[in-house]
Amino acid sequence: MAGAYLAVLGRPGDELAARAADVTRRLESAGMREHHAGACVSLLGSADLRRWRLPGGAVLIGDLFTRDGQVADPVAALRCAVPADVRRRILRDFWGSYLLIQPEADALIVTLSPTATGHIPCVYAIADGCGFLTSDISLAARAGLHERRVDWDSIAHRLAYPGIKTQRTGLRDVLELLPGTSLRVEPSRVSVDQAWSPWAFVAPAVRHTDPHEAACDVRRAVAATVGAWASMDGTVLLELSGGLDSSIVAACLADSPARVVCVNLVTPVPGVDERHYAQLMADALGVPLHTETLPFERARLEFVPAPESVSPGMGPLQHAIDGIMEEAAERHGATSFYSGGGGDSVFCYLRTAAPAADAFAAQGPGAGLAAVRDLAALHQCTFWKAGRLTLSKLRRAPSSPTHRAAAFLAPAAADIAPLEHPWSAAPDGALPGDRERIVDLAGNQLFQGQAARGARRPFRFPLLSQPAMEACLRTPSWMWIAGGRNRAVARDAFADRLPADVLHRQSKATYMSYLGVVYQQNRRTMRDFLLSGRLAGQGLLDTRAIAQFLAADDLPARDQTFLRLFELCMVENWVRHQP
Secondary structure, eight states, X not given: OTTOEEEEEOOTTHHHHHHHHHHHHHHGGXXXXXXXXXXXXXXXXXXXXXXXXXXXXXEEEEEEEETTSOBOOHHHHOOOOSHHHHHHHHHHHEEEEEEEEEEETTEEEEEEOSSOOSOOOOEEEEETTEEEEESOHHHHHHTTSOOOOBOHHHHHHHHHOXXXXXXXXXXXTOEEOOTTEEEEEOSSOEEEEESOOGGGGSSTTTOOOOHHHHHHHHHHHHHHHHXXXXXXXXXXXXXXXXXXXXXXXXXXXXXXXXXXXXXXXXXXXXXXXXXXXXXXXXXXHTOOEEEEEOOGGXXXXXOOOOTTOOSOOOOHHHHHHHHHHHHHHHHHTOSEEEOOTTHHHHTTOOOSSHHHHHHHHHHOHHHHHHHHHHHHHHHTOOXXXXXXXXXXXXXXXXXXXXXXXXXXXXXXXXXXXXXXXXXXXXXXXXOHHHHHHHHHHHHGGGTTTTOGGGTTSOEEOGGGSHHHHHHHHHSOGGGGGGGGOTTHHHHHHTTTTSOHHHHTOOOOOOOHHHHHHHHHHTHHHHHHHHHTSHHHHTTOBOHHHHHXXXXXXXXXXXXXXXXXXXXXXXXXXXXXXXX
């Protein structure tokens, strides 16, 4: 993995020094060397690891930018010696993809950037002040610091709550530091706190009140983040779907010095052919559009997961896309991948009546009724139906963001309590739409860092960068449905940079037809794969229900239950490749 690191933690003294020396010796052949030695931490990294020593014995790994998108020099910018002040200053005045390691009194503080869209993973195993944190768990295993074993309780939770990202991984005793959180390591305890919270940016005091100002803020933030990342890259492979989100990223790349290669993906069946829109955007950039076809046979149930993976995350479809894009990057000499991933969440693409309910609750009947009209136009229903749904949303108590997926699970595996994402804890009086979009935002952390193609080249999701998220969160949910358009503020922000057909497009592509064919072609293989696998052996699956479903020759119209089986196969494939 490019920019890999391993930090050995321990109490000050000869024992830590001896352990660090042993780890350095074991990892020398992997190109790892010591970059920083402190009283309670020794940091090893690859030759291309970007790191800076800061005042007070701190070290920062990764990239830091100013708010206007300029590359920052952390040493010159962060002269304050008090660790808490350094953290506050970085979060307030800078942004980027970074890991900050700071000694503080009798503790070590480790902070991960709010959106690690670089990607800098941080997984750790710590007990009694000793242990490690790393970007690549295989380094810890190679150094003799970790023995890879499946955490079956965590796997059961993953099956029952596939939409929740938590700090637990699929490996025993290994946890993950989530974006925007700080890990505090003390001799007798380890704790995690939120250093950055999206809830701070939806508060009434910071909420945009003027749609034009909101659009300007969104445009400035998105353009600055895309430009900042592109200044770090030579040749960008942009995964240009032709949808609004990736097209906005493309429009911002037009102003960058990076060479842009646009790649569009199509399938042998209808559903994903967006070449018309992608071609319009590529023409606007003045570059060719390269089209890649995704064959059915590339969507495999069984494949070797990336050695640095600590949890199931790549299914058959993702594996197929990953391979195709990696091959395209090799052909075009790309140094990084770019995607519009996360745009729906950032640009508040809600499919409920929550935006109108927010307008009523925050601004009263006048704004509420206007939002109901926008809602009716957006969903092409009557004003009265939109009004009833809005009233229902206002009257109901907030629902839990956790949704259990019990299909095809054994009763005991389905009946487990959920663990919450830290962003799920909404403050009192939180608006329904803010609750929904922040839960959606947290869901993006499930796919960040899971694509294997990000191991050799940075995989950037610019729309999930901190300034873009903050600007969009400050924009209230009802502005995003103005005029009966989804993601309305983003459309207004980039109206002069997008081709008309792209700007006004409301449809979205779907892989449903492709996955339906893959399912039918692999039903028998899928049956053996699941019924004779490790999940079934652990008693986690309802094998009778799986066998019965797979025995049916035809799928009912619009029935998407088969997607759940792909999910189970993804988890089964990952655990099969663990010791």
